[in-house]
Amino acid sequence: MRIRATVAAVTGALALSALAxxxxxxxxxxxxxxxxxxxxxxxxxxxxxxxxxxxxxxxxxxxxxxxxxxxxxxxxxxxxxxxxxxxxxxxxxxxxxxxxxxxxxxxxxxxxxxxxxxxxxxxxxxxxxxxxxxxxxxxxxxxxxxxxxxxxxxxxxxxxxxxxxxxxxxxxxxxxxxxxxxxxxxxxxxxxxxxxxxxxxxxxxQRGSKLTVNASPEPVKKDATLTITGKLTRANWETGTYVGLPSGQKVVLQFRKAGTTNYTNVKGIQTAAGGALKTTVKASVDGYWRFTYAGITSTAPATVAGDYVDVY
Structure with a gap:
């Protein structure tokens, strides 16, 4: 309900007195x-x-x-x-x-x-x-x-x-x-x-955001080129849908080697029109590829689950 005056709430915690x-x-x-x-x-x-x-x-x-x-x-x-x-x-x-x-x-x-x-x-x-x-x-x-x-x-x-x-x-x-x-x-x-x-x-x-990722081909031969694509979108509150962000948004490609727990940054790329993402890397070992977005004032951060690629 919008009263061009409607209320929103927030998070925090106050310690309550034990005698309250x-x-x-x-x-x-x-x-x-x-x-x-x-x-x-x-x-x-x-x-x-x-x-x-x-x-x-x-x-x-x-x-x-x-x-x-x-x-x-x-x-x-x-x-x-x-x-x-x-x-x-x-x-x-x-x-x-x-x-x-x-x-x-x-x-x-x-x-x-x-x-x-x-x-x-x-x-x-x-x-x-x-x-x-x-x-x-x-x-x-x-x-x-x-x-x-x-x-x-x-x-x-x-x-x-x-x-x-x-x-x-x-x-x-x-x-x-x-x-x-x-x-x-x-x-x-x-x-x-x-x-x-x-x-x-x-x-x-902030407008909520989403990321997708797809690494191909899968599986891929060692030292062959791996193409990683995806899309960055955010909530459109007026239509109830998710739409691509303007081009030029900074997104980081990350990789996690199979059997490990931490992702490392590989390279930074920018979105094309409609939030499209595309980059290439050399395949070396089995592992997971993902994109992460730090967000901007109007748009929330987002990270997509990694896409596993088998290297043979």
Whole structure:
């Protein structure tokens, strides 16, 4: 679900205190009458920020905005990269510390918190990625808790455009519905508390990539020429397919001698049009040939399983 504002999550780990006591967190959106979590938080977030980029909400809410909740976020842990294929479901885990005022009841059934990712300005992002469920938290002190949440991505459902590949910023939010039903006819947003914070970290959301390899002829006579071909492709999030990368991508040919465990670099080559790969080597001993790709900012690394060649 793309809300040109949709949420994604990331990986990391926070050490929990041995004395921490689990806080009752809504594991789904039952605490807000079954409303879709992503749609619900996107609605509150949008109402809390003005188009100018300034935070609109305050301790005294206007008619169409939530009031400022006494909460902040820190220790945001996120994976360095999130690799997303052409279709399917991808998720990554985020951990962070939630600090809140003594008057904020994070154990309430309709209190929600969660991580998200965004691109562009924090108050008016180009797009966002959220999880499909709120985070779960464990209380550490009377006013702090350690929280774990996921960011879920469904490329086949329009969560990402190809131009979204690259660096995203991490953020977290908290919502206290205070008994208000976001799906109800009498929903009063001014009675809802909201807090969010951006620039908590960064991650790469990358287009997944694939490599193929084929060495021929098989078997091959010793000292004869061996031709190794393959193709480098990456996910096209807009069509749900894998397509060849532009020419000039750097790929390394590697070899592993039969009976050994480590691959060694043989030569570097570049892709031709459509991601095509082709090179030649002299056959010397039995072993496995493969290509490996280090990746670029927009595209994840990839390594293909070796193709065995018998040399006689």
């Amino acid at each position: 006591v689990p806080a009752a967190q809504a594991a789904d959106v039952s605490g807000v009458s079954g409303a879709d979590y992503r749609e619900a938080v996107a609605k509150i977030r949008q109402a809390a920020h003005t188009p100018s980029g300034a935070t609109a909400f305050s301790t005294k809410a206007a008619q169409d905005e939530p009031y400022a909740l006494d909460a902040s976020f820190s220790n945001f842990k996120i994976a360095k990269a999130v690799k997303v294929g052409a279709t399917g479901h991808y998720s990554t885990t985020v951990t962070y510390t939630l600090t809140h005022g003594a008057d904020v009841d994070i154990t309430a059934q309709d209190f929600l918190t969660g991580p998200y990712l965004y691109r562009g300005a924090f108050a008016t992002p180009d797009t966002t990625l959220f999880g499909v469920k709120p985070a779960t938290c464990t209380t550490a002190t009377a006013t702090t808790a350690t929280c774990t949440g996921k960011i879920d991505i469904y490329p086949g459902e329009g969560d990402l455009l190809n131009t979204d590949a690259g660096t995203w910023k991490g953020a977290a939010l908290a919502i206290a519905y205070n008994g208000q039903d976001p799906a109800g006819e009498n929903f009063d947003i001014t009675k809802v508390g909201y807090a969010d914070q951006g620039d908590l970290g960064t991650t790469l959301v």
